[in-house]
Amino acid sequence: MTTATPATSTINFTRGVPAIESFPIEQVIDASRAILSTQGAAMLQYGPSLGFQPLREWLAEWQRVNVDRVLTGNGSLQLIEFLCLHLLKAGDVVFTESPTYDRTLTLLRRHGANVVGIPVEADGPDVEALEGALANQVPKFFYTIPDFQNPAGVTCSGAKRRRIVELATRYGFLIVEDAPYRLLRYRGREEPTLYELAPERTLHMSSFTKLIAPGVRTGFMIGEPSLIAKLAKVAEDTYISPGFVAQGITYEWCRRGLLLPQIEHLIQLYAPRLDACLAGLDKYLPEVVATRPEGGFFISVTLPDGVLTTTVRAQAASRALNLADGLAFFPQGGGERFLRLPFCALSPAEIDEGIRRLAECVRAAK
DSSP states (O other): OOOOOOTTSOEEESOOOOOGGGOOHHHHHHHHHHHHHHHHHHHHSOOOTTOOHHHHHHHHHHHTSOGGGEEEESSHHHHHHHHHHHHOOTTOEEEEEESOOHHHHHHHHHTTOEEEEEEEETTEEOHHHHHHHHHHOOOSEEEEOOSSOTTTOOOOOHHHHHHHHHHHHHHTOEEEEEOTTTTOBOSSOOOOOHHHHOTTTEEEEEESTTTTOGGGOOEEEEOOHHHHHHHHHHHHHHHSSOOHHHHHHHHHHHHTTOHHHHHHHHHHHHHHHHHHHHHHHHHHOTTSEEOOOSBSSEEEEEOOTTOOHHHHHHHHHTTTEEEOOGGGGOBTBOOTTEEEEEOTTSOHHHHHHHHHHHHHHHHHHO
């Protein structure tokens, strides 16, 4: 039986965080005890900047690559920071999707990059726009989130993935593939990764943040060995070594075969929340244009003509509804009518009530 959400309760459509009920707490406790008992000294000492070797070996087997292609870190965002430190100087050009993950934009701007946004369509980046941008300048890399994109929620089609690889080969740029949501597919058919299509041209990144919990702070990057070695040197010069305790716990948890059952648990938990979000938009806000993802953490909506995100957010503040700043996801401006709706940390009842309030805000903003 679904419990209604009180009209006075605050509802957060802001950060894309996992549901706390998704955390495998008892499994993590058991894994922690076991790994500290058997390899505690190795985990508590400084170690190689490439990461905890048993975890790297497990990742290499899982991803079907040689271990010299695997770098681990304290979350995938820190690995992007290492890439920026290694590759970028002020004024260098980087392409991203538009919209894209706002924290990556923050890092790129911190390093003085000239960020060029490639518009996102319902089936991934606008490859004609990408080719047009390449005719003017070739980036150091193209940062893309091809599966259940943050913030738009869209997935890049197989045809577009192959076009992106063709363009990367022709123009000689690096693809940075960020894939933290890829395994969270609730229905439909997956596409090949960009790394599978072009392993020598792609850095593939993911993390266990959405699969175990953000607190494990374990991300990984897979790429060409010489580049991985250079990034490991940047990592060593930055923090000597990553958090081996967290990596050891992650390794022990994965070694026990708990990843696939956890993914099934997450699908059963999150798929009804995606459905509730889509149903709420159909019911309360048929006038918006919404993405309809088959997985991940996010749906995005484009507000009707004349209705601005800033006005809707102002209306939401008086209705105990928190919304993210849609403008923050666009590298070169835009997003005046854009909203991102993360749904995984909310119950179906909270989602329904939140979208009902959002509809009030949209109509008040007209």
